[in-house]
Amino acid sequence: MKEMINLKIDDINVSVEAGTTILEAAKKANVRIPTLCYHPDLCIAGNCRICMVEVEGSLTLTAACAMPVSENMVIHTNSLKVRTARKHNIELLLSEHNSECTKCYKNGNCELQDLAAEYKITNETFIDLVPFHNYTIDHYSPAIIKDDSKCIRCQRCVRTCEELQSVSALGVAYKGEHMKISTFMEKSMFDVVCTNCGQCVNRCPVGALVEKNYIDQVWDAIYDPSKHVVLQTAPAVRIALGEDLGYDPGEIVTGKMVAAIKKLGIDSVLDTDFTADLTIMEEGTELLTRLKKALVDKDSSVALPMMTSCSPGWIKFIEHQFPQLLPNLSTCKSPQQMFGALAKTYYAQKRNIDPADIVSVSVMPCTAKKFEADRPEMRSSGYKDVDYVLTTRELAVMIKQAGIDFESLKEEKYDSIMGQSTGAAVIFGATGGVMEAALRTAYELVTGREVPFDGLNITPVRGMEGVKEASVKIEGTLPEWKFLEGAILNTAIAHGLVNAKKVMELVDSGKANYHFIEIMACPGGCLGGGGQPIPTNMEIRMKRNKAIYQEDAGMPIRKSHENPEIALIYKEFLEKPLGHTSHKLLHTTYIDRTK
Amino acid sequence: MSSQNLKKTDMIFGLCHTTDVEHLLPGGVCKTNEEKFVVLEEVIKKDPQDIIDDIIESGLKGRGGAGFPTGLKWKFASLSPEKEKYVICNADEGEPGTFKDRDILLKVPAKVFAGMTMCGYCINAKKGYLYLRGEYKFMLPELRKVLDSFHEVIKKIGYDFHIDILLGSGAYVCGEETALMESMEGHRGEARNKPPYPTVEGFRNKPTVINNVETFVNVTMIQKFGVAEFKKLGTQDSRGSKVFSVSGDTPKPGVYELELGMKLSDFVDEYGDGDTKAVQVGGASGFCVPRKKFNETIIGFEGIPTGGSMMLFNSSRSMYNVLTNYLEFFAEESCGQCTPCRVGCQQLIRGIRAVKCGQKSPDYLDALLKLTASMKLTAKCGLGQSVANSFSSIVSNFTEEMIY
Numbered sequence: 001m002k003e004m005i006n007l008k009i010d011d012i013n014v015s016v017e018a019g020t021t022i023l024e025a026a027k028k029a030n031v032r033i034p035t036l037c038y039h040p041d042l043c044i045a046g047n048c049r050i051c052m053v054e055v056e057g058s059l060t061l062t063a064a065c066a067m068p069v070s071e072n073m074v075i076h077t078n079s080l081k082v083r084t085a086r087k088h089n090i091e092l093l094l095s096e097h098n099s100e101c102t103k104c105y106k107n108g109n110c111e112l113q114d115l116a117a118e119y120k121i122t123n124e125t126f127i128d129l130v131p132f133h134n135y136t137i138d139h140y141s142p143a144i145i146k147d148d149s150k151c152i153r154c155q156r157c158v159r160t161c162e163e164l165q166s167v168s169a170l171g172v173a174y175k176g177e178h179m180k181i182s183t184f185m186e187k188s189m190f191d192v193v194c195t196n197c198g199q200c201v202n203r204c205p206v207g208a209l210v211e212k213n214y215i216d217q218v219w220d221a222i223y224d225p226s227k228h229v230v231l232q233t234a235p236a237v238r239i240a241l242g243e244d245l246g247y248d249p250g251e252i253v254t255g256k257m258v259a260a261i262k263k264l265g266i267d268s269v270l271d272t273d274f275t276a277d278l279t280i281m282e283e284g285t286e287l288l289t290r291l292k293k294a295l296v297d298k299d300s301s302v303a304l305p306m307m308t309s310c311s312p313g314w315i316k317f318i319e320h321q322f323p324q325l326l327p328n329l330s331t332c333k334s335p336q337q338m339f340g341a342l343a344k345t346y347y348a349q350k351r352n353i354d355p356a357d358i359v360s361v362s363v364m365p366c367t368a369k370k371f372e373a374d375r376p377e378m379r380s381s382g383y384k385d386v387d388y389v390l391t392t393r394e395l396a397v398m399i400k401q402a403g404i405d406f407e408s409l410k411e412e413k414y415d416s417i418m419g420q421s422t423g424a425a426v427i428f429g430a431t432g433g434v435m436e437a438a439l440r441t442a443y444e445l446v447t448g449r450e451v452p453f454d455g456l457n458i459t460p461v462r463g464m465e466g467v468k469e470a471s472v473k474i475e476g477t478l479p480e481w482k483f484l485e486g487a488i489l490n491t492a493i494a495h496g497l498v499n500a501k502k503v504m505e506l507v508d509s510g511k512a513n514y515h516f517i518e519i520m521a522c523p524g525g526c527l528g529g530g531g532q533p534i535p536t537n538m539e540i541r542m543k544r545n546k547a548i549y550q551e552d553a554g555m556p557i558r559k560s561h562e563n564p565e566i567a568l569i570y571k572e573f574l575e576k577p578l579g580h581t582s583h584k585l586l587h588t589t590y591i592d593r594t595k
Numbered sequence: 596m597s598s599q600n601l602k603k604t605d606m607i608f609g610l611c612h613t614t615d616v617e618h619l620l621p622g623g624v625c626k627t628n629e630e631k632f633v634v635l636e637e638v639i640k641k642d643p644q645d646i647i648d649d650i651i652e653s654g655l656k657g658r659g660g661a662g663f664p665t666g667l668k669w670k671f672a673s674l675s676p677e678k679e680k681y682v683i684c685n686a687d688e689g690e691p692g693t694f695k696d697r698d699i700l701l702k703v704p705a706k707v708f709a710g711m712t713m714c715g716y717c718i719n720a721k722k723g724y725l726y727l728r729g730e731y732k733f734m735l736p737e738l739r740k741v742l743d744s745f746h747e748v749i750k751k752i753g754y755d756f757h758i759d760i761l762l763g764s765g766a767y768v769c770g771e772e773t774a775l776m777e778s779m780e781g782h783r784g785e786a787r788n789k790p791p792y793p794t795v796e797g798f799r800n801k802p803t804v805i806n807n808v809e810t811f812v813n814v815t816m817i818q819k820f821g822v823a824e825f826k827k828l829g830t831q832d833s834r835g836s837k838v839f840s841v842s843g844d845t846p847k848p849g850v851y852e853l854e855l856g857m858k859l860s861d862f863v864d865e866y867g868d869g870d871t872k873a874v875q876v877g878g879a880s881g882f883c884v885p886r887k888k889f890n891e892t893i894i895g896f897e898g899i900p901t902g903g904s905m906m907l908f909n910s911s912r913s914m915y916n917v918l919t920n921y922l923e924f925f926a927e928e929s930c931g932q933c934t935p936c937r938v939g940c941q942q943l944i945r946g947i948r949a950v951k952c953g954q955k956s957p958d959y960l961d962a963l964l965k966l967t968a969s970m971k972l973t974a975k976c977g978l979g980q981s982v983a984n985s986f987s988s989i990v991s992n993f994t995e996e997m998i999y
Contacts, residue, residue: 179932
């Protein structure tokens, strides 16, 4: 047990473990200290100087986030000195911040705005500094807009990009009054190593980094009577959307979400889960094929371990940082893009609609999906496969705009076809989920029996550990998979690109003996995606994670290959996994972006 | 006009006014005044604890400006059981109006290296770094030459300590000890959160002693002459002598070594041009003393401490221009990470301009003075905290010049 430290915060006696910061200790004493640059996922910066408190005996005020407690400390969080200094610092931030709140995308969800409201900053004490700077707005990226005039230099984005994602697309440039958050050579976010993961967007306290929204375009499509709007929702949206609509984190709102989207006027509400199941069929077969080539045909050109390709942030990351490992990527498109390609082919045929009249919209927990939908490869239906990508947050905005009372909605079911889901597909939204879904199907395909885990719950691949490893011994194979008898399938799962990098370095150095690797760009997987409700942090990710597995456990079908719509599409349209049509519509290629 | 009360001393530059290191050897002879100077070899025979106690007893305080007791700093670092420790000499002399470290490094670099080695011996560090201001690159060839022979010397006396020289890149904030370490590690020069202090987690997160150039020379001289001799100089709170960089409206600008604890009036008598209106003590981050307070101002830790910069202004100078110049410097040289310093400096400079040209009423100066108080309380490092010094002392002593 750690040594306990006793201290006094605003006359409340507190006892906390040594090493606790004043901020954490105050939380324990139910004393709220306002913060701005602090984020529980990130290292301590201590640069906004909002959380200043008075420590008796100290000549200056102290940043509560950065100061560890010490024995008999006496702290005042609301003294005259503290209030004056804190207010000054808020006023200073407002003076360099483009305070056109009513014209801001983050209006109503801005931490600086909240502070200004709390401290009732009504008159302008200091000179507006914005006109003295030559600020630019970078909106070249299809996913992220960066507006320097709103930046308060808290460096949450910089820390996110470096610590969580090891991308470092954003960094600090210049000094003094010219100091700004910038990119390599001040290029557009579109032209640098940015993966569009949106983790910075999720952590930006103000409107300096926001997703490029497509709300108006989607409304236009809805109102256009000549258009048939199909909308797919990703697995992780249903367990997080509620947070933006008044629910606590971890509430499953699938049925109400479907009902709300129907109310918006969408013609067909479908489920990305369907193509998640399809991904398992294609990717699982691809893995087994690669293993067969390697083990039976002794083909040394087969790239193993195979890696998942569902996460577009991860795809752009590997294209920039490990292009030599691109052959290891599964050629499967992400479920979103498989869905898009099928919506304008299979779905159009079945419903007898001209694909030119279909507007394909997706709701994703992700900002990188916006970039992915724009990739030139993603037009295999002959049209842009996915026209508009909305984040979970944008969908919540649309539901609010439509005046829908979300809580009182009656739950509804997804439309058909391409609306059927399984538990295996739902867990795509959590780290380890793709692996678990793949194992559930592949093991059964090879042995004819269910995976040897209690209740199909492959617990070793679940949880929030950065890198997870699991091995499955394959026994009692069916005759056509005899070559896998007794083989041990080694898998690894990483989430957050900083962890992905660790695994890739291992693979690149030849030290890894994995066969299959699942990588998700965002911490926690899609449930912690850049397009999810703000705030997102470890506590909230854990709750969403729990909800996802709860949703899985409650599904009547929990294995991808048992999805009846999957059987149907192979029978009617695709023939077989990795078949000719699959190859054309469901698989893709990658680009070495170091060139 | 020469002041009888001003005591010039010769502690820092005296004895061995040379770059020759031979005098550090047993029987070594200083070429200029033929006096034996064998201090280093004697020191490494002593108990490190005794040396630290000596320095604590001497009352030596850091010569960079902040004035932290040197002996205590060494003691804290010596207490750590960590095997890897560092000694850093801060030669990033960037304070406007300061150029005494340049003189010290040009004239008596061996004394600096000796002080660093003693520190290494005391805290059990094997590695020292001299962080040299980028603009002092011209010294590099000569310093390297001296350093090479210095390494020969310590090898001969059988001691293991190695010093490297690193060049800064021109940022003022890198003179702040933790920003300096960030810079040494190849990062942006930005101050760290304290604690942990450098003596616990400094360079490469290892215990580190970082001292000013002049501080290390003082250590060498304390070992040479003994504590008693050192304590004869200065006052109760400000022991020893200090090297001053004198500039501005003075007939004799230059580097002078004077006893600490002098009256500012005595200083002005000696170095002023007869028309001195104000003295900026401690550079842009120091305090401005107007003529009427010369008599009551003591230069030392009991009065106004200084890293060495003494800038004299005569009645032809506009203090508004002086302040604008300082603020422009700060607005440019703030690292930009913390709010009060980055935005505060911009507000101060635009604020006094607005008052001067009548866009804001003179009352606005009060709002700005209150702001500087908050900057002093909340800025992350010494840079932002000390902007208030020059601002409040100039604005409150020369208010008319700010308005009209």
